[in-house]
Each structure stands twice: as structure tokens, then as C-alpha cells.
Amino acid sequence: MRTSIFILLVLTLSNFTKAQERPVLDIMLSNYEYPNEVHFLNLESQGQDLRMAYMDVHPQKANGKTVTLLHGKNFNGAYWKTTIDALTKEGYRVIVPDQIGFGKSSKPVGYQFTFQQLAENTKAVLDELNIDNTFLLGHSMGGMLATRFALMYPEVVEKLILENPIGLEDWKLVAPYNSIDDNYQKELAATYESTQKYQLEFYYDNQWKPAYDEWVYLLTGWIEHPEYPTVAMNNAQTSDMIFTQPVLYEFEHIQAPTLLIIGTRDRTAIGKNDVKDKAVRDQMGQYQILGKETQKKIPGSQLVELDNVGHMPHIETFDRFIEPLKKFLRE
Template identity: 50%
Template sequence: MGIRVLPAALLSICCAFPVWAQTQTPSYGLQLEGFNYAWPARHFTFTSQGQSLEMAYLDIRPEKANGQVAVLMHGKNFCSDTWEGTIRLLSEQGYRVIAPDQIGFCKSSKPAAYQFSFQQLAENTHQLLNHLGITRFRLMGHSTGGMLATRFALMYPDSVSQLILVDPVGLEDLKRKGVPYRTIDQWYQKELKTTAASIRKYEQHTYYAGEWQPEWDKWVNMLAGMYNGPGKQRIAWNSAQLYDMIYTQPVMYEWGDLHMPVLLMVGKKDNTAPGKDGAPPSVQATLGNYAVLGKEAASKMPHATLVEFDNLGHAPQIQDPAVFNAALLKGMAAVSGK
């Protein structure tokens, strides 16, 4: 068979598509089997709500330890491995780093029946840390992980030497702002429609302030691969439950009870507000204004330091690691971790 030559016009159209549009979405297992983390994931087996569950986690020990531990909590559309750059930075500084995948996420168990709450996830993490013999640490949470880290710090304040919140969700009460309630069933139907394209579109607009770099496709495929795998229905169901948790369990009313040092880091171009697409346009325009919300939250925390990134979105640690890392180390150096 001879080689067919495409017409120039057709060739130009084909080649105009970005590389990611020409690649097939991978298919990963229910516990993200098939996607490899930068380090081997370990597993902690425990009993919760009458079920035997597995919590996957990373435990990275530095070559030259400084005697301190950092615990990292991922966001709703993230996993422990998305902390890769931050883990490497902290490990180089001598920190032992613990980064769990929460139940319902990534390489951890996806229970068919589970009552998700920030208190329950905090207790699960507390059990893991007790298992590892870790009693005091710096606690960092990103996005929904910021809400979880806040709840953990409120429940176990003596364990947290410094609370670091990176673009946390929960800086506003969405229901009071006018975001209508979605049932878990409604969220489930919405989540079943998730694709790599829809994830990428959302992340570009929200996480990266309109920017896109090819290396970020790795994190799109990590998430999309679970929705494209054999456990799609369970992934979507747990995700729906987690969205309900975010909506119904605000933490912003307890900022004043955080008596440890807090480093609040926000991208001023962040506009995250889960569920805002269901609100009227007039309400949507008022939501997710991190340039305002960051200042409001910091003013209510007794010992807060606010760091703002003028040109960054919801994931500054991924969008501009150099700028983020410099600010993080400065903020950590200002507080003794012992």
C-alpha cells in the first residue's frame, strides 16, 4: 500500500490541535492502580464505620533530618503525589514528610457506604499519625485539604506547631452566599459526565489563571483516568459525597479558634467556589474572590500571616513553584516547628 499524503489544508487542521487533544485518556483502577507516584505508596489498614479500610500515604525521610515533620493534605481534585514538588523541597530542608490520600481519594479505599465529614477524615489521619508515632508537626492543606487541615487543627491543636493553608476552599459559606443545594444524587449524575476535557477546562480557568503547561496534563490524566476506569461509578459517588461535605460543613466560623501560627497563602486570581455553576449569574460574580477572601480570613485568625500571589490561581505550588517555594520557606522559617 502506498503512502497517502494529506492535503495541506487538512494537515494544518490536524496539526493545529495541541498534543493532549490527540492522546487517549488512560484507564486507572478504583484505587488509582496503573498510575505511579514519585515514591512508593504505603498503606495503613484501620477500621472506620464498621469497615476495614486502607489509607495510602507517602512517608519521605530526608537524607539530613532536621527533626521536624510536615504533614500535607491534598485537595478535592488532587492526590498526595500532586505535592511532589513541595515534598522534594521540604525533604531537602530536612523535613520528614507524610502525605496521605484521604479515604475516598486516589490510592485509598473507596467505600460504597460511608458518612464523609471533615471530622471523620481528620480522625482517620490522626490514627495514621499515631500509628507512625508522630505527635507534633507542621500541617499544610491545599484547597479542600485546607478545610480538612483547619478541622484537624481545631480538633488536635496541641499536635500542630504551624498551620499552612494554600488557597483553601471554605473561605466563604457557599450556602449563605446563595449557591443552591445539590443533592448527592444530583452531584453523582454531574460527576458521571467528567472527562479529561472538562477537567482541563476547569483547571485552566481556575487553578492556573488561564495558563496551561504540558506538564500539567499529568494531573489531568491522573484524575480523568479514574473516571475512565472500571471503578467510575464508585469514584463518582464518593466525589458526590465529598462535594456535599464541602457545602454543608463550613469552617470559616471558627477562624478565631485557631491559636497556633497560621500561614495563609492565596493566589489572587483564584476564583474557586464549588457548585457556583448552579447559582444565578449575579451570584456567581460574587463568589471565589480570593483577593478579598484571603484578607478577610486572615483578619479573623489570631496569629495569621497572609501571603498573596498577584498573578497565580488556585494551585500556586504547581503553577509557579519557584515563587511559591520561596514564600513557603520564608513563612516556615518565621515559626519554630518544635
């Protein structure tokens, strides 16, 4: 415990000045450069005119295959840079959308966020690009979305890859419900330090690297922007979506060949801190168990376990992540 507090104190002191020196981000991240050119799809959804951002990266020598990458809740398409580079080098065209409410995409007011809606939006991007089938890779929340997409559009998904997906357990069975209003207040109170603390404990098991600072900045750089309350509400709404719309009960219906890439040190579990019973709390987010249980639920699926790796394999240990991914795509 003392070691964790010391690590957090050192990180806070060393990164506070660094965070203060970087520019305040606007809520469309227009003053943040993504690793590849960003395009926009004009999307009419729920009576609103929205813009959905995406990267469409072509290889020098195409192999005729496409990979679509779906980001997690606390991220956007920018964190896929090394994955994009590795896949395009192998000849894959890579599509990387920012979901509505995230990254460079619109932050709508009064939007009803569902995984079905986000899947439909993602399908609209693929339709715009005349992509009829794709390998689909989802990380964290993106794993839940990728699952829903594969269930809705089985004819489109050639293969499915789930990298440390959340939603492998139904948290609402053991954790108390937090309303959108409550989550909104928590989002308004978020700071660089509190966000880093969460990622340090849940994503990286108190093993921080300077490279991880970028993903904290992207999540908190707009806190001082006057329109941040809109982002905070979108964050609260998508938290509610994740908590109340589990996909694990439908894993058995997935038709696509599926690969699970699981960092076994991951302890991510929504609502975990609100569970008063320590024995129950300690059983949540046990990915060394959840990965195996999920493989049994998805017909014919493969499981690659990455020992001593947390929630972010493609960031924390890229080489160990990319090799089984490339192998699965080639099979």
C-alpha cells in the same frame, strides 16, 4: 470569550489523542506510580476495613521536624512531588496521606464523609508513625481539612499553612443546593475535556501549561474503569461535605501560628455556575478579597499574596510558593 473558546478548542484537540494513549487507571491507582514509596494503614472505620495510603519521606539530614501535606479534592498525594523534594532537602520528614475516597486509598461504599472523620483518619496515620506534632499544610479542600484537624488536635499542630484553601466563604448562603444524587450524575458524565475546561477556567484563568495535563489525567484516567461509579459516588459525597460543612465560622478558634498563601487570581467557588444572579456570581471566589478577610479572622495569622497566580501556587509558580513556606517554617 472568543479567545477562551479558541484556547479550549486547541487544548481539546491536542490532548484528546494524548489522553487516549495513556492506560485506563484502576480505582486504587495501582497502575500509577507515585513519586515516593507508598505505605498503607489498615483502618477500621464505620464498620468497614479500609486501607489508607500515605508517603513517608525521610530527609538525608534530618532537622527533627515533620511536615504533613493534605491534598485538595480534585487531587491526591502525587501532586506534592516538588514540595516533598524541597522540604526533605531542608531536613524535614514529610508525610503525605491520600484521604479515604481519594488516590490510592480505599473507595468505600456507604461511607459518611465528614471533615471530622477525615481528620480522625489522618490522626491515625500520624499515631501509627509515632508523630506527636507536625507542621500542617493543606491546599484547597485540604485547607478545610487542615483547619478542622487544627481545631480538633491543637496539641499536634505546631504551625498551620493554608494554601488557597476553599471554604473561605459560605457558598450555601447564595448557591442552590445540589443533592448527592445530582452530583453523582454529574460525576458519571465527567470527561477529560470537561474536567480540563473546569480547571482551565477556575484554577488557571485560561492560562494552561502542558504540565497541568497530568492532574487532569489522574482525575479522569479511571472514568473507563468498570468500578468508576464507586469513585463517582465518593466524589459526589465529598462535594456534599465541602458544601455543607463550612469551617470559616471557627477560624477565630485556631491556636496554631498560621500562614495563608493565596494566589489572588483564584476564582474557585463551589456552586458558582448554578447561581443565576450574575452580580452575586461575580462576587464569589474573589481570593484577592477572601485572603485578607480570612487573615483578620485567624488570630495572629500571616498572609502572603501571590499576584497573578491561580488556585495552584505549588504547581503554577513553585518558587514563589516555596520560599515564604520555608521562611515561615524556620521562624
